[in-house]
Amino acid sequence: MRYSYIVLLFYLLLPDMAIAGQLPHQPTAQSAKQVYQHALHLAAQGKPSQAILALQVAHSLLPSSNIWQERMLAASELLSLKEKQGSNLPIAKQNSYLNLAQSYLKTHPFTIKDDAWVVGTLATLCPGAGHAWQGRWQDAGVAALFVFPLLILTLWAAKRRMGPVTVFFAFITLWLWSGTIFSAISLAERGQLESYLVWWQQLWQASGLPGQPW
Amino acid sequence: MASIWITWSAVVTQSIRIYVLLALLSFMASGIWQSMRLPVTTPQSLMIHFYQHALGHLDGRSCPSYPVCSLYARQALQKHGWLLGSWLSMDRLIHEHDDLKDGNKKAKHIIVFEGQFRLYDPLARNDFWLNKK
Numbered sequence: 576m577r578y579s580y581i582v583l584l585f586y587l588l589l590p591d592m593a594i595a596g597q598l599p600h601q602p603t604a605q606s607a608k609q610v611y612q613h614a615l616h617l618a619a620q621g622k623p624s625q626a627i628l629a630l631q632v633a634h635s636l637l638p639s640s641n642i643w644q645e646r647m648l649a650a651s652e653l654l655s656l657k658e659k660q661g662s663n664l665p666i667a668k669q670n671s672y673l674n675l676a677q678s679y680l681k682t683h684p685f686t687i688k689d690d691a692w693v694v695g696t697l698a699t700l701c702p703g704a705g706h707a708w709q710g711r712w713q714d715a716g717v718a719a720l721f722v723f724p725l726l727i728l729t730l731w732a733a734k735r736r737m738g739p740v741t742v743f744f745a746f747i748t749l750w751l752w753s754g755t756i757f758s759a760i761s762l763a764e765r766g767q768l769e770s771y772l773v774w775w776q777q778l779w780q781a782s783g784l785p786g787q788p789w
Numbered sequence: 790m791a792s793i794w795i796t797w798s799a800v801v802t803q804s805i806r807i808y809v810l811l812a813l814l815s816f817m818a819s820g821i822w823q824s825m826r827l828p829v830t831t832p833q834s835l836m837i838h839f840y841q842h843a844l845g846h847l848d849g850r851s852c853p854s855y856p857v858c859s860l861y862a863r864q865a866l867q868k869h870g871w872l873l874g875s876w877l878s879m880d881r882l883i884h885e886h887d888d889l890k891d892g893n894k895k896a897k898h899i900i901v902f903e904g905q906f907r908l909y910d911p912l913a914r915n916d917f918w919l920n921k922k
Contacts, residue, residue, distance in 0.1 A: 706883070713886035721879070750875070758880035764918035 607633065607643035611786070614650065618788035623658050626788065627651050649673045650784055657775050660768075672782045679781035685774050691763040698759035702726075702752055705759025709766065718755040725751055833871050837863050853889055855900060855907035858882060864912050869919070877916060885910075 618626035649672035698705025703719035866874030
C-alpha cells in the first residue's frame with residue numbers, strides 16, 4: 576500500500592519536475608498542491624499514517640524553492656503530533672508555518688482537563704463523585720441512583736444475617752459500583768481526547784496551513 | 790395377557806403423541822429462531838433480545854441517542870464480552886443526560902434520524918481508550 580503512494584507521487588511530480596526548466600513555477604506547484612490536498616483528504620478519512628508518508632515523500636522530492644515543500648513539512652509534523660497525541664513541536668527556524676504554530680503553542684499550551692486517576696479515585700470513594708468532579712451533575716445523580724439503593728439493601732441484608740441474599744445483593748452492588756467507576760474514567764478519557772482534538776484543530780488553523788484535515 | 794397388551798399400546802400411543810407434539814413445537818421454535826435477528830446464545834443476549842422485542846415496544850419514550858441504547862448494548866456485549874459490555878451499557882445510560890445537554894450546545898453531536906434530533910454516540914466514541922497503548 577505504501578509503495579502505491581510513492582508511485583502515485585512520482586507520477587504526479589516527476590513529469591513536472593522534468594519540464595521544470597522550461598516552466599519553472601506553475602506546473603510543479605499545481606502537482607504539489609494536488610498531492611497536498613490528497614494527503615489532507617487521506618487524513619480526514621482517518622488514514623493519518625498514509626497522509627504523513629505521502630507528505631514526507633513529496634517533501635523530499637520537491638525543490639526547496641517550492642512553497643509547497645514548506646507546507647508539506649509543516650503538515651506532516653502537525654499530523655505526526657496528532658498521531659502521538661503530543662503537545663510539543665520540533666523547532667524549525669526555516670519554516671514559517673511551524674514558527675506560527677510554535678508561537679501559538681507558547682500562548683495556548685495543552686492542559687489535561689480531568690485526570691482519569693483522580694476521577695476514578697473519587698468515583699471509588701463515593702458513587703457519582705467522579706462524574707460530579709467533571710461537572711456532569713445529572714450523570715452523578717444517575718450513578719448514585721445506580722449504586723446507593725443496592726448498597727443499602729446489602730447492608731440491610733448483612734445486618735439481618737441473611738447469608739446468600741446478602742451475597743447476591745453484594746455482587747449486584749459490586750457490579751453496579753464498578754460500572755459507575757468505569758463510566759467516570761471513560762468520560763474522563765473521552766473528554767481528554769475531544770478537548771485535545773479541538774486544541775489540535777486550533778493549532779492547525781494558527782499555523783496558517785491551507786485546508787482542513789478533518 | 791390382553792390387559793398387558795392394551796396397557797402397552799396405550800403407552801406407545803401416548804409416546805407417539807408426545808413425540809409428534811415435540812416435533813411440531815421444535816419446528817415452530819426453529820421458525821421463531823430463524824425470524825430472530827440475533828441468535829440468543831448467551832444470557833445477556835437473551836435479556837437484550839427480550840427487551841428489544843417484548844418490553845421496548847411497551848415503553849412509549851424512544852431513546853434520544855443514535856444508535857439506541859439496546860443496540861449499543863448489544864454491540865458492546867458482542868465486542869467486549871459480558872463484563873466490559875455491561876459496563877459500557879451502564880456508562881451509556883449514565884452519560885446520556887449530560888451529553889444531551891452538551892450536545893444541544895455543540896451541534897456537532899446532534900444528528901437527525903427518522904425526523905427526530907438524536908445524540909450521535911456510537912460505541913467507538915466511548916471504547917477507543919480501551920485499546921490505547
